[in-house]
Amino acid sequence: xxxxxxxxxxxxxxxxxxxxxxxxxxxxxxxxxxxxxxxxxxxxxxxxxxxxxxxxxxxxxxxxxxxxxxxxxxxxxxxxxxxxxxx
Amino acid sequence: xxxxxxxxxxxxxxxxxxxxxxxxxxxxxxxxxxxxxxxxxxxxxxxxxxxxxxxxxxxxxxxxxxxxxxxxxxxxxxxxxxxxxxxxxxxxxxxxxxxxxxxxxxxxxxxxxxxxxxxxxxxxxxxxxxxxxxxxxxxxxxxxxxxxxxxxxxxxxxxxxxxxxxxxxxxxxxxxxxxxxxxxxxxxxxxxxxxxxxxxxxxxxxxxxxxxxxxxxxxxxxxxxxxxxxxxxxxxxxxxxxxxxxxxxxxxxxxxxxxxxxxxxxxxxxxxxxxxxxxxxxxxxxxxxxxxxxxxxxxxxxxxxxxxxxxxxxxxxxxxxxxxxxxxxxxxxxxxxxxxxxxxxxxxxxxxxxxxxxxxxxxxxxxxxxxxxxxxxxxxxxxxxxxxxxxxxxxxxxxxxxxxxxxxxxxxxxxxxxxxxxxxxxxxxxxxxxxxxxxxxxxxxxxxxxxxxxxxxxxxxxxxxxxxxxxxxxx
Numbered sequence: 001x002x003x004x005x006x007x008x009x010x011x012x013x014x015x016x017x018x019x020x021x022x023x024x025x026x027x028x029x030x031x032x033x034x035x036x037x038x039x040x041x042x043x044x045x046x047x048x049x050x051x052x053x054x055x056x057x058x059x060x061x062x063x064x065x066x067x068x069x070x071x072x073x074x075x076x077x078x079x080x081x082x083x084x085x086x087x
Numbered sequence: 088x089x090x091x092x093x094x095x096x097x098x099x100x101x102x103x104x105x106x107x108x109x110x111x112x113x114x115x116x117x118x119x120x121x122x123x124x125x126x127x128x129x130x131x132x133x134x135x136x137x138x139x140x141x142x143x144x145x146x147x148x149x150x151x152x153x154x155x156x157x158x159x160x161x162x163x164x165x166x167x168x169x170x171x172x173x174x175x176x177x178x179x180x181x182x183x184x185x186x187x188x189x190x191x192x193x194x195x196x197x198x199x200x201x202x203x204x205x206x207x208x209x210x211x212x213x214x215x216x217x218x219x220x221x222x223x224x225x226x227x228x229x230x231x232x233x234x235x236x237x238x239x240x241x242x243x244x245x246x247x248x249x250x251x252x253x254x255x256x257x258x259x260x261x262x263x264x265x266x267x268x269x270x271x272x273x274x275x276x277x278x279x280x281x282x283x284x285x286x287x288x289x290x291x292x293x294x295x296x297x298x299x300x301x302x303x304x305x306x307x308x309x310x311x312x313x314x315x316x317x318x319x320x321x322x323x324x325x326x327x328x329x330x331x332x333x334x335x336x337x338x339x340x341x342x343x344x345x346x347x348x349x350x351x352x353x354x355x356x357x358x359x360x361x362x363x364x365x366x367x368x369x370x371x372x373x374x375x376x377x378x379x380x381x382x383x384x385x386x387x388x389x390x391x392x393x394x395x396x397x398x399x400x401x402x403x404x405x406x407x408x409x410x411x412x413x414x415x416x417x418x419x420x421x422x423x424x425x426x427x428x429x430x431x432x433x434x435x436x437x438x439x440x441x442x443x444x445x446x447x448x449x450x451x452x453x454x455x456x457x458x459x460x461x462x463x464x465x466x467x468x469x470x471x472x473x474x475x476x477x478x479x480x481x482x483x484x485x486x487x488x489x490x491x492x493x494x495x496x497x498x499x500x501x502x503x504x505x506x507x508x509x510x511x512x513x514x515x516x517x518x519x520x521x522x523x524x525x526x527x528x529x530x531x532x533x534x535x536x537x538x539x540x541x542x543x544x545x546x547x548x549x550x551x552x553x554x555x556x557x558x559x560x561x562x
Binding site for chain 2: 019041051060
């Protein structure tokens with residue numbers, strides 16, 4: 001998986017948990033919280049959906065790595081690739 | 088024991104908070120079962136049919152209503168968290184409500200779903216208090232959605248900004264009637280939650296009542312894979328080693344669950360553990376319902392949605408000394424929401440709620456109970472009608488009435504199991520939901536978020552905090 005594909009995965013999850021948000025112009029280098037109405041409940045959902053859909057575990061201490069699309073991709077892409085390598 | 092009675096999470100009670108919690112947990116793959124003693128879902132927000140007519144138990148209006156596109160509100164949060172499209176709740180906004188004080192309702196504050204109306208009412212009727220009211224409003228706007236200032240007195244807080252006791256009482260009356268379990272005062276956190284729910288946000292209602300919302304929730308829960316067992320109450324919680332080790336059902340069957348969420352109330356839950364329940368002072372209510380052969384507006388009653396009334400110098404929100412306190416109360420006309428062209432209700436409804444004393448209603452011989460109900464039905468409506476336009480002829484209401492129903496605190500006990508018919512639960516709330524048992528948590532009324540949206544948010548946040556969040560690895 002590439003970083004770009006990973007961002008798409010995260011955006012797809014956000015589209016499902018926050019269907020009332022306009023995601024057409026999300027800037028990858030800006031904190032998601034600063035451009036979308038997302039609170040801690042929504043971040044919990046992103047983490048839970050990553051686990052449910054993709055089997056990716058994000059420990060609580062690493063939530064901060066999901067702050068922006070760029071940081072999410074940087075953190076999650078290796079996890080996706082490690083998981084793919086295992087199967 | 089067969090594996091069928093082993094769950095990740097057992098939820099006690101299929102009301103709004105239990106169902107909302109269940110949807111969250113089932114969605115994220117937990118094996119969940121909701122146990123409900125009654126044969127219908129809904130709990131304190133249930134519904135029923137009588138002589139072919141459909142009634143809501145508790146719903147006057149859904150509070151916390153905001154139009155589509157308004158973000159960062161409790162309604163938006165529950166829709167997101169439960170993955171429910173807003174349209175499915177089919178919420179229709181109110182026309183307009185008022186607080187009417189004085190023997191004939193001379194002092195009036197009108198409000199609707201546009202906060203500017205209440206602001207202008209305060210500015211024109213209490214000009215000296217407008218700045219203070221603005222300070223209160225700013226505090227509430229900045230408070231977290233779960234409330235701020237837990238334990239403090241709302242009256243003391245209001246008095247720092249508003250010096251006219253009439254305005255203080257008029258502002259508190261709707262908030263207390265729609266969600267205070269505390270006599271004559273409110274917990275400040277509860278005040279901020281309710282001020283937001285009623286004044287900053289507003290009222291709405293699905294045309295067909297609360298059952299519309301309950302249907303959406305039960306469908307969502309089923310689709311997510313949740314299990315539900317009706318007429319299947321929990322009789323006992325077996326505690327062992329500081330944990331809820333098992334649940335014993337009314338049938339004697341034993342259920343094992345890793346975690347338990349109880350939505351039935353704090354004292355009610357303690358009683359399941361064999362503890363003598365500590366029930367503090369509680370508040371009970373009666374409600375009269377008249378079904379009319381025409382909309383209330385056609386009777387000459389105008390188009391108020393809700394009227395909060397009080398005839399006395401000070402507003403007294405207290406467990407009455409007698410069976411009912413008719414000095415104050417709430418009138419609701421479910422017809423007066425914006426249902427759109429041709430969307431109105433087929434019949435008219437006139438509902439009145441007043442405070443009632445549980446002890447003087449419980450254990451009455453059947454005949455006496457019936458007689459008392461009939462007598463109070465008349466007195467309650469008569470009291471409420473002082474705050475509505477006078478209609479002619481004198482027996483116009485009588486003649487337009489095609490059916491009646493009434494509930495008392497004992498009705499609430501009978502159908503919901505809430506001790507003493509305390510619709511808003513105990514005066515002291517358990518905001519973090521923890522109990523003496525490490526895997527047993529409280530959600531719903533006694534956790535502290537009230538109303539339709541609030542109770543769902545309670546179930547959601549307790550499920551998130553104690554079960555989903557806890558399942559995320561620490562590092």
